[in-house]
Amino acid sequence: MTSIAKPAVRHPGLKRNALGFTMRDYEGAMSTLCAGCGHDSVTAALVQACFELALPPHRAAKMSGIGCSSKTTAYFMRQSHGFNSVHGRMPSVTSGASAANRDLTYIGISGDGDSLSIGLGQLCHAIRRNVRMLYVIDNNGVYGLTKGQFSASADIGSTSKKGEANVQPPIDPVLLALTLGATFVARGFSGDKAQLIPILKAGLSHNGLALVDIISPCVTFNDHDGSTKSYKFTREHEVEISAADFVPLRREITVPDTTEAISTITMHDGSVVRFRKTHDSYDPTDRAAAYAHVRACQQRNEVATGLLFLDEGGLDMHAVAKTVPTPLVDLTYKQLCPGNSALQALMEKYR
Amino acid sequence: MPGPTDVTAPHHYHKVVDCQYACPAHTNVPEYLRLIAQGRYTESYLLNRESNVFPGILGRTCDRPCEPACRRGRIDGKPVAICRLKRVAADLRDDITAYLPKAPTVRNGKRVALIGAGPSSLTVANDLLPMGYDVVIHEKLSQAGGLMRFNIPAFRLPAHVLDEETGYIIDMGAEVHYDSPVSSLKSFLDDTHFDAVFVGSGAPKGKELDIPGRWDAGAREHIHIGIEWLGSVHFGHIEQIAKRVLIIGAGNTAMDCCRTSRRLGGTDTKVVARRSREFFKASPWELEDAGEEGIAIIENHAPKRFVIEQGTLAGMEFDTPTGAVIIPCDEVILAIGQDNAFPWIERDIGIDFDKWNMPVIDKSTFESTRKGVFFGGDAAWGPQNIIWAVEHGHQVAISVHQHCQALDVHDRPPQGMHLESTKMGLHSWAYSNDFNPSPRSQMKHAELVERFSKLSAEVELGFTPEQTATEVERCLNCDVETHFENTLCIECDACVDVCPVSCLTITANVESEGDLRTMLSAPAQNTTQDLYVSASLPQTKRIMVKDEDLCLHCGLCAERCPTAAWDMKKFELVLPYASMMSEVTA
Ligand SMILES: Cc1cc2nc3c(=O)[nH]c(=O)nc-3n(C[C@H](O)[C@H](O)[C@H](O)COP(=O)(O)OP(=O)(O)OC[C@H]3O[C@@H](n4cnc5c(N)ncnc54)[C@H](O)[C@@H]3O)c2cc1C
Ligand SMILES: Cc1ncc(C[n+]2csc(CCOP(=O)(O)OP(=O)(O)O)c2C)c(N)n1
Ligand code: SF4
Ligand code: SF4
Numbered sequence: 001m002t003s004i005a006k007p008a009v010r011h012p013g014l015k016r017n018a019l020g021f022t023m024r025d026y027e028g029a030m031s032t033l034c035a036g037c038g039h040d041s042v043t044a045a046l047v048q049a050c051f052e053l054a055l056p057p058h059r060a061a062k063m064s065g066i067g068c069s070s071k072t073t074a075y076f077m078r079q080s081h082g083f084n085s086v087h088g089r090m091p092s093v094t095s096g097a098s099a100a101n102r103d104l105t106y107i108g109i110s111g112d113g114d115s116l117s118i119g120l121g122q123l124c125h126a127i128r129r130n131v132r133m134l135y136v137i138d139n140n141g142v143y144g145l146t147k148g149q150f151s152a153s154a155d156i157g158s159t160s161k162k163g164e165a166n167v168q169p170p171i172d173p174v175l176l177a178l179t180l181g182a183t184f185v186a187r188g189f190s191g192d193k194a195q196l197i198p199i200l201k202a203g204l205s206h207n208g209l210a211l212v213d214i215i216s217p218c219v220t221f222n223d224h225d226g227s228t229k230s231y232k233f234t235r236e237h238e239v240e241i242s243a244a245d246f247v248p249l250r251r252e253i254t255v256p257d258t259t260e261a262i263s264t265i266t267m268h269d270g271s272v273v274r275f276r277k278t279h280d281s282y283d284p285t286d287r288a289a290a291y292a293h294v295r296a297c298q299q300r301n302e303v304a305t306g307l308l309f310l311d312e313g314g315l316d317m318h319a320v321a322k323t324v325p326t327p328l329v330d331l332t333y334k335q336l337c338p339g340n341s342a343l344q345a346l347m348e349k350y351r
Numbered sequence: 352m353p354g355p356t357d358v359t360a361p362h363h364y365h366k367v368v369d370c371q372y373a374c375p376a377h378t379n380v381p382e383y384l385r386l387i388a389q390g391r392y393t394e395s396y397l398l399n400r401e402s403n404v405f406p407g408i409l410g411r412t413c414d415r416p417c418e419p420a421c422r423r424g425r426i427d428g429k430p431v432a433i434c435r436l437k438r439v440a441a442d443l444r445d446d447i448t449a450y451l452p453k454a455p456t457v458r459n460g461k462r463v464a465l466i467g468a469g470p471s472s473l474t475v476a477n478d479l480l481p482m483g484y485d486v487v488i489h490e491k492l493s494q495a496g497g498l499m500r501f502n503i504p505a506f507r508l509p510a511h512v513l514d515e516e517t518g519y520i521i522d523m524g525a526e527v528h529y530d531s532p533v534s535s536l537k538s539f540l541d542d543t544h545f546d547a548v549f550v551g552s553g554a555p556k557g558k559e560l561d562i563p564g565r566w567d568a569g570a571r572e573h574i575h576i577g578i579e580w581l582g583s584v585h586f587g588h589i590e591q592i593a594k595r596v597l598i599i600g601a602g603n604t605a606m607d608c609c610r611t612s613r614r615l616g617g618t619d620t621k622v623v624a625r626r627s628r629e630f631f632k633a634s635p636w637e638l639e640d641a642g643e644e645g646i647a648i649i650e651n652h653a654p655k656r657f658v659i660e661q662g663t664l665a666g667m668e669f670d671t672p673t674g675a676v677i678i679p680c681d682e683v684i685l686a687i688g689q690d691n692a693f694p695w696i697e698r699d700i701g702i703d704f705d706k707w708n709m710p711v712i713d714k715s716t717f718e719s720t721r722k723g724v725f726f727g728g729d730a731a732w733g734p735q736n737i738i739w740a741v742e743h744g745h746q747v748a749i750s751v752h753q754h755c756q757a758l759d760v761h762d763r764p765p766q767g768m769h770l771e772s773t774k775m776g777l778h779s780w781a782y783s784n785d786f787n788p789s790p791r792s793q794m795k796h797a798e799l800v801e802r803f804s805k806l807s808a809e810v811e812l813g814f815t816p817e818q819t820a821t822e823v824e825r826c827l828n829c830d831v832e833t834h835f836e837n838t839l840c841i842e843c844d845a846c847v848d849v850c851p852v853s854c855l856t857i858t859a860n861v862e863s864e865g866d867l868r869t870m871l872s873a874p875a876q877n878t879t880q881d882l883y884v885s886a887s888l889p890q891t892k893r894i895m896v897k898d899e900d901l902c903l904h905c906g907l908c909a910e911r912c913p914t915a916a917w918d919m920k921k922f923e924l925v926l927p928y929a930s931m932m933s934e935v936t937a
């Protein structure tokens with residue numbers, strides 16, 4: 001065999017969601033990434049999140065740029081739409097797609113190179129526009145696809161496989177998003193699906209851009225001792241500062257079996273995000289405090305994880321632009337192009 | 352807390368190989384199927400022969416406990432056609448005489464007597480002759496094979512197959528006395544002075560049905576005992592039967608009786624059973640074959656009396672859920688079970704019998720309460736089947752060997768194992784790991800006219816080369832085990848994520864296995880299948896759990912593991928046989 005295929009057989013006891021699908025129905029092509037790549041776990045978490053949300057695969061669009069991470073859109077939801085764009089241009093292509101069809105669920109998958117190096121400007125403006133999408137950054141501190149050069153997220157002092165230390169300061173997408181006014185900011189770890197899946201589900205239900213930075217180790221170029229993005233380092237330095245559960249609209253909201261203090265945020269579609277208090281002072285709705293807390297963790301060499309900030313009241317791109325509720329693709333030619341007299345009447349208003 | 356599972360002893364991996372575990376003789380099924388896949392029929396035959404001794408016979412007649420156990424059955428509803436593939440190896444092999452074990456010219460000085468020449472005795476002979484034992488067989492009848500010979504009809508088991516496979520053993524140098532029933536074990540033991548005696552005389556008595564009319568003069572000669580009747584047919588004493596025949600009973604003997612009756616002129620043959628179909632003892636495929644031959648099967652009819660009219664048998668009356676019913680008939684064959692009978696064994700010679708008149712036999716050594724006298728096959732605990740008789744034979748040979756060296760018969764060699772990686776390179780394994788979705792192949796049967804033309808016309812025609820090629824690929828290679836090294840795991844989840852049948856889970860350990868079973872990637876509801884539980888993982892101290900139930904042995908977990916914590920290792924069970932033990936030093 002030159003490549004491997006996953007047999008179509010499945011466990012007969014697999015659960016079915018509201019659409020009658022099993023998790024296997026949300027899979028895509030067999031991954032060609034290195035065995036053990038964190039990105040594959042992120043894919044598996046997305047498969048489970050979309051399955052649990054009973055997302056209709058044909059109503060989703062998977063968007064990506066270039067990189068190992070960006071390849072992963074091929075590895076889940078084979079029935080969905082998709083666009084694999086030029087390096088770093090996923091945010092603007094998604095903005096355009098969303099402008100034309102606001103009804104699809106947009107899942108953007110990018111890398112730290114794709115989003116923080118070549119595509120940094122694109123990312124910033126997508127955040128500012130608050131494009132309604134899940135924006136995943138598979139963050140491994142390197143350009144995996146081009147053989148492991150330090151990326152813009154590499155920490156100072158983190159070493160390459162050959163032992164050379166990075167000297168340039170890192171860009172932290174979480175801090176960046178918080179300063180740019182992002183309305184949903186989270187960080188997860190590919191090796192902790194229990195934490196990641198509720199975050200992804202909340203992000204998919206968010207009314208705006210949901211940025212999820214996921215530490216996703218590159219087993220081939222950045223999983224050695226000396227790396228600050230390895231499985232081992234992340235497990236030893238991860239601090240969950242905000243723990244969120246996601247309760248979808250369909251399920252009855254029951255009192256959780258915990259004695260911890262709980263606060264809840266209701267999403268625009270009626271589903272609920274429930275925060276368990278992990279740090280006494282942490283408030284996931286206070287942007288300035290969130291920023292300060294994440295920054296403090298960073299300085300202590302800790303990796304702050306969790307659903308770090310959520311503001312469900314923000315205006316998304318369509319609200320700001322006051323577009324019609326009907327997706328533009330569904331409007332008739334006549335409605336989209338009302339003719340010369342309508343244009344003249346509009347121009348008249350500006351004279 | 353569950354685990355960690357010990358995979359250094361054979362038990363866990365042996366149990367994963369469902370077919371081999373279920374086979375009384377632990378035949379290495381997946382390995383012989385792979386040999387067939389490679390066209391190595393002779394090697395496949397010889398591998399079979401090591402454990403089950405009669406591959407050609409069993410490839411046609413085995414009760415096949417392996418098939419209901421086969422993992423493939425839990426995947427797509429139909430097990431691999433393990434049994435009939437065994438026949439393929441037997442049919443297509445080359446001459447194997449050169450590879451058979453041979454009796455040494457220098458004998459070891461020990462003499463063993465075997466009573467009966469059925470499969471159990473022949474297996475004892477097969478194991479002891481190459482070790483230099485002198486083996487003397489006393490058989491009541493004129494041919495070797497026991498019930499396989501004179502009860503299993505030739506349309507299921509052709510004589511040449513029996514001749515060949517019983518011949519391989521006898522030709523090693525067994526001294527066989529045909530037509531020489533042992534009529535007194537007491538005088539046999541007193542007069543002959545063997546070092547050990549094995550009783551493999553079977554369960555030769557068909558059960559009676561003592562209801563009114565049974566012994567009436569006009570009826571008696573039209574009522575037959577199934578196994579005796581089949582014997583008479585075999586020896587040519589009976590060549591025909593009347594048109595309307597009732598077979599009483601719904602076991603495999605009943606199936607052989609009804610199909611034989613159909614061939615001898617019983618064009619209106621009916622099988623009448625006391626209970627409903629789900630309780631029938633006959634194998635489903637035997638019932639199917641009988642159905643194909645136009646035999647009616649009547650359920651829920653309890654025999655009440657034989658109906659005699661004008662001094663002859665006219666029918667039988669039955670109790671049914673809706674009242675009494677008379678079914679007219681000309682002849683009746685009783686096939687309601689077999690009993691053991693030991694009128695030739697005196698009760699004062701140190702062999703204890705229990706309240707059911709069965710000898711008291713040690714479950715593991717097969718020794719009776721008299722040292723040096725062993726029982727096996729149907730004679731030990733009542734009627735079973737050929738493959739059990741064979742397994743008993745292997746165990747008896749070990750006991751005999753211990754006994755002849757004055758060693759403790761309970762001191763038996765343990766099972767061993769070999770494990771060997773099958774990794775050849777990237778995406779390349781030394782076995783065919785790709786899942787083949789083909790449905791089970793359908794065996795081609797002879798046309799009805801052909802079948803009814805003569806009694807010995809074999810019904811099953813065997814698999815075509817195409818069917819064989821497909822069917823062997825349906826095997827999941829369950830002996831290629833997923834072997835895990837906890838110290839290498841970095842907990843990346845790659846294996847968990849890729850497994851197509853959700854076998855794997857990384858989780859914190861819990862108190863009980865019952866709880867663990869509910870919290871896996873997919874619930875492990877089949878409790879007959881074990882969980883593999885690893886020792887704790889280096890980074891988080893969690894455990895790796897594998898539910899063995901539905902694993903396809905596809906190797907994807909090992910393929911996707913970055914550290915080779917998972918490997919696909921071929922497991923080979925090393926079974927103890929008498930021939931592997933040290934020689935008699937006397
Ligand atoms: C009709 C029928 C069909 C069957 N079909 C199948 C089948 O398809 N598959 C399967 O696996 N099993 C089948 N069986 C069962 C199977 O044949 C027996 O379980 C098996 O043959 C038992 O082997 P054994 O060595 O214990 O004894 P047997 O095969 O019964 O052999 C005992 C031998 O001992 C001889 N003997 C008895 N008493 C004495 C004595 N005092 N002195 C000397 N010799 C003696 C007998 O003549 C006989 O040859 C069938 C049984 C019957 C009745
Ligand atoms: C315009 C352009 N510039 C450079 C490249 C080369 N290139 C391909 S992938 C990549 C970096 C990918 O890094 P990241 O987004 O972190 O993905 P990873 O492989 O680490 O998941 C670069 C620089 C390119 N394909 N296109
Ligand atoms: S190079 Fe790194 S990022 Fe790319 S597939 Fe391999 S492990 Fe994953
Ligand atoms: S071999 Fe591995 S991946 Fe394949 S079914 Fe078994 S556990 Fe799952």
Ligand code: SF4
Nearest residue numbers: 840841843844846912
């Ligand atoms: S793929 Fe290998 S290293 Fe990764 S979790 Fe599985 S066993 Fe451990």
Ligand SMILES: [Mg+2]
Nearest residue numbers: 111112140142
């Ligand atoms: Mg990267």
